Structure formats: C-alpha cells, structure tokens
Amino acid sequence: MFLVIWFLAITAAAAAAAAGAAAFPQHHHTTKFPVHELYKMTTDFWDAFMYPNNCLQAKSINSTLLAEDVQGRIDITRTFVGQELNTEYLFGLFCNAVGSEFSIVGIPTSYTVEEFVGSGNLVSVTVTVSMNYPALAWISPVQITTFITFDQRGRISQYDAVFKWLDWQFATLLQKAQALAGNSSVVELVENLLIQEICSVASQYCIGDLQQYSSTSDCSTFLSSIRLGEVWELGMNTLTCRVVHRNMVPYRPDVHCAHIGKSGGGYCTDDRLYDKYVSQPFFTMSSLIRNSSHHG
Numbered sequence: 449m450f451l452v453i454w455f456l457a458i459t460a461a462a463a464a465a466a467a468g469a470a471a472f473p474q475h476h477h478t479t480k481f482p483v484h485e486l487y488k489m490t491t492d493f494w495d496a497f498m499y500p501n502n503c504l505q506a507k508s509i510n511s512t513l514l515a516e517d518v519q520g521r522i523d524i525t526r527t528f529v530g531q532e533l534n535t536e537y538l539f540g541l542f543c544n545a546v547g548s549e550f551s552i553v554g555i556p557t558s559y560t561v562e563e564f565v566g567s568g569n570l571v572s573v574t575v576t577v578s579m580n581y582p583a584l585a586w587i588s589p590v591q592i593t594t595f596i597t598f599d600q601r602g603r604i605s606q607y608d609a610v611f612k613w614l615d616w617q618f619a620t621l622l623q624k625a626q627a628l629a630g631n632s633s634v635v636e637l638v639e640n641l642l643i644q645e646i647c648s649v650a651s652q653y654c655i656g657d658l659q660q661y662s663s664t665s666d667c668s669t670f671l672s673s674i675r676l677g678e679v680w681e682l683g684m685n686t687l688t689c690r691v692v693h694r695n696m697v698p699y700r701p702d703v704h705c706a707h708i709g710k711s712g713g714g715y716c717t718d719d720r721l722y723d724k725y726v727s728q729p730f731f732t733m734s735s736l737i738r739n740s741s742h743h744g
C-alpha cells in the first residue's frame with residue numbers, strides 16, 4: 449500500500465519535473481538493471497546475511513557484494529562508510545565470532561521477502577529475518593526495510609536501513625529473559641551479562657596500545673556507571689552500543705577497541721542531537737540523495 453503511494457508520489461514528481469516545476473534527480477551514470485536482476489542482487493545480499501554465510505563474508509574482509517566506497521545508514525545505530533567497515537557491521541556483527549551464552553544480537557537463520565520494488569539501480573525491500581536467540585529458546589521475527597542502490601557491477605553502493613518495531617522486539621526479549629532472572633530484576637541480569645561479555649573481549653583483544661581499561665574491575669565499574677540504552681541509542685554512550693561493537697573487535701582491534709572503551713571512539717558516544725542528525729544529508733550518490741525528496 450505504502451509502496452504504491454510512494455510510487456505515485458515519484459510519478460507525480462517526475463511529471464512536475466517534466467513541466468519544469470520541480471527538480472527531480474536525474475539518474476545519469478547509473479545502470480538500469482532488469483527487475484529480476486535487481487531482485488537477485490537483493491536476495492544475494494540477504495542470503496549472505498544468513499548464518500553461517502555471514503561468517504564467510506566476514507572472513508573475506510572486503511565483501512564483493514559491497515562497493516569500495518559503500519555508504520550505509522542504519523536508523524538505530526549510525527552511518528558506515530567503506531567496504532571493510534561495512535563487511536564487519538553487516539556480516540561480522542551477526543556472525544558473533546566472539547560467542548556468548550546470552551546475546552542481544554540474534555543469529556539470522558532465514559528470511560522472507562515481504563515487499564519489493566526495483567527500478568534502475570534502486571531497490572526498496574522489506575524482509576522478515578528469523579533471528580535465533582539460543583539462550584532464550586526464542587526465534588524472533590525482525591523486520592527490516594531498506595533502500596538500496598547498486599553500482600554498475602551490481603554491488604551495493606548505498607543502503608538506508610530501518611528496523612521496524614525493534615523497541616517492541618527488545619521489550620519482548622527482556623520479557624523472555626525474565627525466565628533467566630527468576631525473581632530478580634531482568635534489567636540488572638542483562639546488564640551484568642553484557643558487562644561481563646564486553647570486559648572479557650576488552651581484556652582479551654584490547655591490549656598494549658589498544659588497552660581501554662586498567663583492569664576488569666575498572667571495566668565493570670565504568671560500564672555499571674553508564675546506561676543500558678534505549679533501542680535507538682545503539683550508536684550512543686550505552687552498554688548496548690558497546691555490545692554491538694564488541695562483536696567486531698576480533699576483526700580489527702585497532703579500529704574497534706576504542707568503541708568499547710570509555711570514550712566510545714566516536715561510535716558509542718553522546719555526540720549527536722536528534723534534530724541535527726535527522727536533517728543532516730548523508731548519501732551523495734544519485735537515487736538516494738536527500739534532495740531528491742525536496743520538491744519546490
């Protein structure tokens with residue numbers, strides 16, 4: 449339904465542009481792929497996102513599904529630029545190479561495509577991913593809507609991803625975790641588990657010049673002093689942000705150790721304001737440029 453409205457809006461804008469009334473982005477220098485190819489390129493990505501395919505992608509360091517200068521944005525976290533960083537975030541994070549008894553990051557096991565529209569080099573797709581949380585004996589549906597552009601080689605050049613209802617999902621996760629907590633506070637239990645997971649990775653990988661905490665007790669004292677975090681704060685100075693980044697530390701400790709440290713390394717840092725962040729342009733390539741939705 450919404451996709452139809454969106455399509456009509458674009459059509460109306462194109463008609464207005466033809467009449468000289470509004471600037472509509474011209475898709476020069478982009479490849480026009482047939483829709484079935486766009487669909488295949490899209491499902492190739494989601495296939496690779498599933499465990500254990502995602503671990504193979506992560507091992508490749510620079511996923512061939514991504515352009516060298518890929519720009520990505522995820523509403524609940526941050527923006528990510530470049531092939532190597534995006535390989536780590538899109539594939540390494542959910543491979544969970546560090547392993548853990550309890551995780552707030554699920555293991556993607558299968559998916560279904562709910563909505564798809566493709567045109568030129570642009571796709572809008574909604575998938576429902578089945579995320580496995582073994583410690584909770586729970587397989588949770590997680591719905592993700594993404595605008596994607598592909599370069600001429602069919603690699604992802606930009607993506608803008610939104611996790612739908614994830615705050616509701618997280619509240620449900622906490623309800624499930626209540627079984628592990630018995631009569632104690634589930635938030636306290638989750639906080640303690642996450643602190644242990646972060647501190648164990650910090651002490652194992654962030655050593656020498658990369659050291660973030662003087663000791664395990666320094667680590668747990670600091671982490672106990674910051675907030676667990678709301679779902680939209682996965683890119684802020686929170687415990688949950690550091691849990692996300694913890695999974696990436698083994699890939700490149702020199703890049704990721706600071707993110708689980710006290711400063712947050714510019715990723716788990718309270719350096720953003722809602723109104724500034726939301727209106728700030730990010731994408732620079734045709735089809736996803738911000739201006740494309742601003743009509744006179």
Ligand SMILES: *[C@@H]1O[C@H](CO)[C@@H](O)[C@H](O)[C@H]1NC(C)=O
Nearest residue numbers: 508509510511516530531532
């Ligand atoms: C991955 O890409 C980066 C940036 O282009 C490059 O510096 C690095 O050497 C590449 N790594 C591998 C293993 O290909």
Ligand SMILES: *[C@@H]1O[C@H](CO)[C@@H](O)[C@H](O)[C@H]1NC(C)=O
Nearest residue numbers: 626627628629630631632633
């Ligand atoms: C939890 O609380 C209930 C009701 O107060 C009590 O009957 C039960 O024994 C408690 N369970 C544990 C494991 O403490």
Ligand SMILES: *[C@@H]1O[C@H](CO)[C@@H](O)[C@H](O)[C@H]1NC(C)=O
Nearest residue numbers: 729731732733737738739740
């Ligand atoms: C967006 O629009 C502004 C003002 O109209 C212009 O200065 C800027 O160059 C445009 N950006 C892009 C990426 O087209």
